Amino acid sequence: xxxxxxxxxxxxxxxxxxxxxxxxxxxxxxxxxxxxxxxxxxxxxxxxxxxxxxxxxxxxxxxxxxxxxxxxxxxxxxxxxxxxxxxxxxxxxxxxxxxxxxxxxxxxxxxxxxxxxxxxxxxxxxxxxxxxxxxxxxxxxxxxxxxxxxxxxxxxxxxxxxxxxxxxxxxxxxxxxxxxxxxxxxxxxxxxxxxxxxxxxxxxxxxxxxxxxxxxxxxxxxxxxxxxxxxxxxxxxxxxxxxxxxxxxxxxxxxxxxxxxxxxxxxxxxxxxxxxxxxxxxxxxxxxxxxxxxxxxxxxxxxxxxxxxxxxxxxxxxxxxxxxxxxxxxxxxxxxxxxxxxxxxxxxxxxxxxxxxxxxxxxxxxxxxxxxxxxxxxxxxxxxxxxxxxxxxxxxxxxxxxxxxxxxxxxxxxxxxxxxxxxxxxxxxxxxxxxxxxxxxxxxxxxxxxxxxxxxxxxxxxxxxxxxxxxxxxxxxxxxxxxxxxxxxxxxxxxxxxxxxxxxxxxxxxxxxxxxxxxxxxxxxxxxxxxxxxxxxxxx
Amino acid sequence: xxxxxxxxxxxxxxxxxxxxxxxxxxxxxxxxxxxxxxxxxxxxxxxxxxxxxxxxxxxxxxxxxxxxxxxxxxxxxxxxxxxxxxxxxxxxxxxxxxxxxxxxxxxxx
Numbered sequence: 001x002x003x004x005x006x007x008x009x010x011x012x013x014x015x016x017x018x019x020x021x022x023x024x025x026x027x028x029x030x031x032x033x034x035x036x037x038x039x040x041x042x043x044x045x046x047x048x049x050x051x052x053x054x055x056x057x058x059x060x061x062x063x064x065x066x067x068x069x070x071x072x073x074x075x076x077x078x079x080x081x082x083x084x085x086x087x088x089x090x091x092x093x094x095x096x097x098x099x100x101x102x103x104x105x106x107x108x109x110x111x112x113x114x115x116x117x118x119x120x121x122x123x124x125x126x127x128x129x130x131x132x133x134x135x136x137x138x139x140x141x142x143x144x145x146x147x148x149x150x151x152x153x154x155x156x157x158x159x160x161x162x163x164x165x166x167x168x169x170x171x172x173x174x175x176x177x178x179x180x181x182x183x184x185x186x187x188x189x190x191x192x193x194x195x196x197x198x199x200x201x202x203x204x205x206x207x208x209x210x211x212x213x214x215x216x217x218x219x220x221x222x223x224x225x226x227x228x229x230x231x232x233x234x235x236x237x238x239x240x241x242x243x244x245x246x247x248x249x250x251x252x253x254x255x256x257x258x259x260x261x262x263x264x265x266x267x268x269x270x271x272x273x274x275x276x277x278x279x280x281x282x283x284x285x286x287x288x289x290x291x292x293x294x295x296x297x298x299x300x301x302x303x304x305x306x307x308x309x310x311x312x313x314x315x316x317x318x319x320x321x322x323x324x325x326x327x328x329x330x331x332x333x334x335x336x337x338x339x340x341x342x343x344x345x346x347x348x349x350x351x352x353x354x355x356x357x358x359x360x361x362x363x364x365x366x367x368x369x370x371x372x373x374x375x376x377x378x379x380x381x382x383x384x385x386x387x388x389x390x391x392x393x394x395x396x397x398x399x400x401x402x403x404x405x406x407x408x409x410x411x412x413x414x415x416x417x418x419x420x421x422x423x424x425x426x427x428x429x430x431x432x433x434x435x436x437x438x439x440x441x442x443x444x445x446x447x448x449x450x451x452x453x454x455x456x457x458x459x460x461x462x463x464x465x466x467x468x469x470x471x472x473x474x475x476x477x478x479x480x481x482x483x484x485x486x487x488x489x490x491x492x493x494x495x496x497x498x499x500x501x502x503x504x505x506x507x508x509x510x511x512x513x514x515x516x517x518x519x520x521x522x523x524x525x526x527x528x529x530x531x532x533x534x535x536x537x538x539x540x
Numbered sequence: 541x542x543x544x545x546x547x548x549x550x551x552x553x554x555x556x557x558x559x560x561x562x563x564x565x566x567x568x569x570x571x572x573x574x575x576x577x578x579x580x581x582x583x584x585x586x587x588x589x590x591x592x593x594x595x596x597x598x599x600x601x602x603x604x605x606x607x608x609x610x611x612x613x614x615x616x617x618x619x620x621x622x623x624x625x626x627x628x629x630x631x632x633x634x635x636x637x638x639x640x641x642x643x644x645x646x647x648x649x
Binding site: 141142146149153156157160163166170172176180181183184185187188190191195198199 | 550558561565568572578581582585588589591592595596598599602603604606607609610613614617620621624625627628629631632634635636641644
C-alpha cells in the first residue's frame with residue numbers, strides 16, 4: 001500500500017495514471033494520423049477483421065489503463081484529496097473501460113463497413129473515455145465540470161461522425177444543443193454551491209453544509225437542484241429525456257452504444273458520488289427530487305417504448321427506463337443501493353452494448369434495416385446472432401437466470417431495506433410492462449418468417465462473434481453465480497472516500513508519512529446486517 | 541435581500557453581481573427555449589455560461605480564489621464548445637441549407 005499526499009506533482013501523475021495513459025494513446029493516434037501516409041482509408045480492400053493500427057493502439061491503451069486502475073486500488077490518499085483513490089473509483093473505471101473495450105472491438109466491423117475515419121473515431125473515443133474517468137474520480141466541482149465537458153465535447157463530435165448522413169448531423173446538433181444547455185445548468189449549480197459553502201471541494205463542502213446552519217438555505221437548494229438538472233440531462237432521466245430517442249437513432253450505432261453505456265454510467269457514478277457519498281449527510285436536500293425523477297423515469301419511457309417500431313429507438317427508450325431503475329439505487333441513499341447501482345451498471349453496460357452491436361450488424365450497409373419488421377425470421381437465418389440477441393433482450397427485460405435479473409433483485413432489495421416500498425412496487429410493475437416490447441422482437445425473430453425477397457444479414461467477423469458470444473456467456477454466468485460480483489460491488493462501495501469531520505486546511509503539510517490509517521470506511525453495523533440479508537440473493 | 545439568498549457576508553456590489561448573473565442566466569434559458577435559430581440558441585447557451593462565470597467571480601469576493609480558477613476553466617471549455625458547436629451547425633447547413641431548430645424538433649417533449 002502506498003500513500004499519496006500530493007506533496008509533489010508526481011503524485012498527481014500517478015493518481016491519474018489511467019487518464020494519462022489514455023490521453024497519450026489518443027495523442028499518439030492523432031499524431032500518426034497527421035504524419036503517416038494513409039493508404040487504406042477509403043480504399044476498397046478493407047476487410048472485416050482488419051486490425052488497424054489505431055484499433056491496436058486503442059486496445060492496448062485501454063488494457064494498460066485497466067492495469068493501472070488495478071494498481072491504483074492499493075493506493076490511498078487523504079480524505080480531502082481532489083482525486084478519489086478508492087474502491088468505488090476502481091470499480092467505476094472497470095465498468096467504463098470494460099464497456100469501451102466492448103464498443104471498440106465491436107465497432108471495428110462497422111467502421112470498415114461504413115468507411116468511417118478510424119483515427120478520428122478512436123482518438124475521440126479515448127478522449128471521451130478520459131473525460132469519463134476524470135468525472136468518476138472527481139471530488140472537486142472544478143474537476144467534475146472539466147471531466148464532464150471533456151467527455152461531452154468528444155461525444156458531440158463522435159455523434160456527427162458520418163458527415164454524409166443527414167441523420168447523423170442532425171443527431172449531433174440535437175445532442176450538442178441539449179448537452180451544452182445541461183452543462184450550463186450544471187455550471188450555474190456549481191457556482192451557487194460554491195457561493196453557499198465557500199468551497200468547490202466536495203469533502204469540505206459536505207462538512208460545511210452539515211456543520212453550519214446553511215441547510216435550508218436558498219442558494220444551496222437551488223445549487224443542488226441545478227446540479228440534478230444538469231446530471232438529469234446527461235443520464236437522460238424523465239423529464240430531461242426528450243433528446244434521447246432522436247439522438248440514439250441518428251448517431252452511428254457504436255457511438256450510440258458508447259452514449260448509452262459509458263456516458264450514462266459515468267454521469268451516474270458521478271451523481272452517486274456527489275449526492276449519496278459527499279452530500280449523503282444531507283439527504284433532505286435532494287431525496288424528494290431524485291424520488292420523483294426515479295418514478296417518472298421508470299413509468300414514462302416503458303409506456304412509450306410499447307409503441308415503437310424501430311429497434312434502435314425502442315432500445316433508446318429502454319435505456320431511459322434503465323436509468324430509472326438505477327435512480328432507485330440513488331434514491332435509497334444507502335450503501336446497499338450504491339452497490340446495487342454499481343452491479344446493475346455493469347450488467348447494463350454489457351447487455352446494452354451487446355444488443356446494440358447485434359442491431360448494427362443486422363442493420364446492414366448504410367445502417368438502414370433497424371425496424372422491428374426487419375427481424376422477422378432472423379432466428380432461422382442467423383441462429384447464432386438470434387440466440388445471443390435473445391440472451392441480451394431477456395437480460396434487459398430481467399428474466400432469470402441473467403445478470404439483469406440479479407441486478408434488478410439487488411436494487412429491489414435495497415429499495416425495500418430503505419423503506420421505499422412505492423419505488424420497489426413501481427420497479428416490478430414497469431419491468432413487467434417492459435417484457436412486452438422486449439419479447440415482441442423475440443416473437444418476430446422466431447415465430448414469423450422473413451419475406452421472400454429479404455436478404456439475409458451477412459455472417460459477422462471472428463472478433464465480433466467471439467466478443468458478442470463471450471458477453472452473452474458472461475451475462476448468463478454472472479446471473480447463475482452472482483456471489484463474487486455482489487461481494488465486489490459491496491467492497492467497492494464500502495471502500496469509498498467519505499467526507500470526514502477533520503478537514504485539514506492544507507493537507508500537504510499535515511499528511512506526511514504513510515502510517516496514517518486508511519480513509520474512514522463506511523462499513524458499519526448497518527451494512528453488516530445488509531450484507532447478511534443479501535446472502536439470500538444467492539442460490540449457489 | 542440578504543435573507544433571501546442566505547448570504548449575510550456578501551457586500552452590496554457582490555449582491556448586485558449575483559443578481560445580474562441570475563438575470564443573465566434566466567435570459568439565456570428563455571432564449572434557448574423560445575428562439576429557433578441554432579446560432580441564436582448557441583449564443584444564449586454562451587450567455588448562460590457567462591452568467592455562471594459572473595456568479596463565480598462575485599462569490600469569490602467572499603470565499604477566495606477557487607471560483608476565479610474555475611472561471612478560467614469555463615472560458616477554455618466555452619471556447620472548445622464554440623469550435624465544435626459551430627462546426628456542427630455548418631455540417632447541418634450543408635445538408636439542409638437552413639439552421640432553424642423547428643426543422644429538427646429539438647427540445648420538444
